Amino acid sequence: DSGVTQTPKHLITATGQRVTLRCSPRSGDLSVYWYQQSLDQGLQFLIQYYNGEERAKGNILERFSAQQFPDLHSELNLSSLELGDSALYFCASRARVTTGELFFGEGSRLTVL
């Protein structure tokens, strides 16, 4: 158990819909990262937050947005969903003093039909 909690674990929805994925980082961690893993692909960095502020952005589509709340949990919003958005979405958090190590949640599997 990494201490990072993601909900929901599985989500099935239709094209054009909007979903929200939720992440609670480990206790005390200020940084939250979101990654997307499509079928047989690596982990694609989407976005990073640190203590409520956006810190770095990766290949995140304009249809996607995220935020980190004062209690440090984060939400990833995916809208106008397309079939190609079907993937595993991972959240990770990082300790304050670190060598870069991230602690990952178990992921949210999104299926768009």
Added chain:
Amino acid sequence: DQQVKQNSPSLSVQEGRISILNCDYTNSMFDYFLWYKKYPAEGPTFLISISSIKDKNEDGRFTVFLNKSAKHLSLHIVPSQPGDSAVYFCAARDYNTDKLIFGTGTRLQVFP
């Protein structure tokens, strides 16, 4: 632009032998390199890391080697065990952007 590359999608090794997983990178601003292990239906878990100022780091059966001139790192697992069968991701941290960039992974299968 794939800054971290794992060119072998899969590797099969006999139990007890050495497993060598390779990773190449292009960005000179990476200051830490990490290996993660991932089982199906689970999130990646941290395995071992190495600073860019070192060339070797060892933790039990796992050793990571870094060759900065070749922009290459490798993970050695000795001896390999069936429980090591998983997908292994190489990752690198960009010092400037604080991003952790992952490779596409290598699926290791250790057979008896």
